[in-house]
Amino acid sequence: MDQQTLQRIFYGALGLILLVVLGGGLAAAGWPGAAFALFAFMTLGGGLVCIWERSVVRSAFALMSTFMGIAGLFILLESDFLAMAQILIYVGGILALLLFGVMLTPPDMSERKLGRVLPGLGIVGLAILWVGLKVAATAKWAVQGAPLDGRADGPISSAEAIGVGFLAVDQYVVAFELAAIVLTVALVAAVYIARRRLSDVQPSRTRAGEVG
């Protein structure tokens, strides 16, 4: 089979899966179920496309579907703050930077050279899969229907919960401050490593970085 037929089969199968999942979600739990099915499909389907596509940039764009799907799942769990932070940081920041990195590859790059790293990646992937399955098997799941059907006592603001958790003295304020310090140190270190030494700078007519 040639490349194009394979592509058609793959995306056709994805479309079929979407229809089946949507129907199943709708039948099982009504509109929230359909929404959950859609977001779960976006998350997993984006990941599948990311692996399947041979062009690195297309893979990166497929990640957007994954990030948006995760944000949608957060919204279904009534955690709107996390959903918006997910979009703002992962889609607006990290994905943009990722694209900035891979965008200069030619659009028709047909083969990805994995070669020697493939076994290592396989081991890491299997390990992550094992951990995930282990967690899924041992976790205490919420009562069925509880988060999706909404709470009886009305929605709470997730921003409030997070803010109190981080800033109340008896909770996670130390961890919060420590994370902030670690991030600041990492940022300063990155700037230090990346900065141009004075000896590297070519003399030019206008000083680089001058705001005129």
Add this chain to the structure above:
Amino acid sequence: MLTPIEVVEVAAASPASAQGGTNMLNELLAKAPRPEFVPDWVVPLNAILIGVGILVAIVSLNAMFGTWLERKVSGHIQCRYGPMRVGWHGWLQPLVDGVKLLLKEDMIPKGADRVLYVIAPALVLSSVLAAMTAFPLSREFFFADIDLGLFFILAMTSTTTIGVVMAGWASNSKWSLYGAMREAAQVVAYEIPLGISLLVPVMAAGTFNLIEVSDMQSGGFGVLNWLIWPWVNPLMLPAFLIFFVAILAETKRAPFDLPEAESELVAGFLTEYSGIRWSFFFMEEYAAMLLFCVVGSFFFFGGFESPLTSAAGGMFGDGSVLHQLAAFTTIVVKGFAGIFLMMWLRWTLPRVRIDQIMTMGYKYLTPLALLCVLLAGIWEVFLAPYLPWR
């Protein structure tokens, strides 16, 4: 003085109206007579569809009026008239332009990535449409009164970048690619000062919700309680200047229009687009301008509050139709005042270089914004409680 916990509680306090509260469309539709066989779930669905229709209408009308205004403003700044032929002072020009754009041949370059090339304009426009759902038209008429409205708007508009980068890469042209790279670099750099500078009014107001921010600025003849005034918080003016520079960069307006940069990159990421797809990008640009100007007027310039609104509220009662209309007029006037300012700057200032943009974003605006937040926090916690007028 507030303890940290109280500060957080004030900042995150959500009213009963937020989330699942009143939505006028929903209420109107629920009251409307409907036949027996129409099920209940049709009502919210219809409300959503009508809301989307209104949003699309706002975005299109705004793009039409924006292009006309842009051409008139640029014309008068350059001592000429701009469009004069179609209608009085050319006010029907956008209609003619629209017909031309619809009839134009829709070309896809041979080497382009067809799928991404087609998706990109839709993605760009849909992200700004999604952001506009958090934009209340008046105190009672809104599509989604989101508790974290500002945060939602920032998150949704940040996805526009992906669409622009997609357009630039999928076009498979070096001009487009350069435009896309500039866009990615510029937007990532300016998102930081944009978000941080907005924290200053958020701290003073204690909420992310646009309607609440507007409400807490009421009183004082509709003017004196605006957050921008130095007696509310003296750090608000520098924060607003940082915010304004950052939204110029975020909306790709001159002097920061490097992704398009018509004199260097043909048209940047737009080079290969034509017809209606091309116009999608412009609808997005004008919608984003309106959106950010409206956000600025909510968080710095009083939102719905103006002498007009307070007069209407005093004469006809709060929540009456005329009061709502006054609020809507106020927000439109404030938004377009901001847009006019952006156009004025565009036709006055020369374009800056990419290294100047990055330097300004990372080296000056970000630290300045952080400093503003720090000082404003000190003011809010230690001084504001003792001010007699707050």
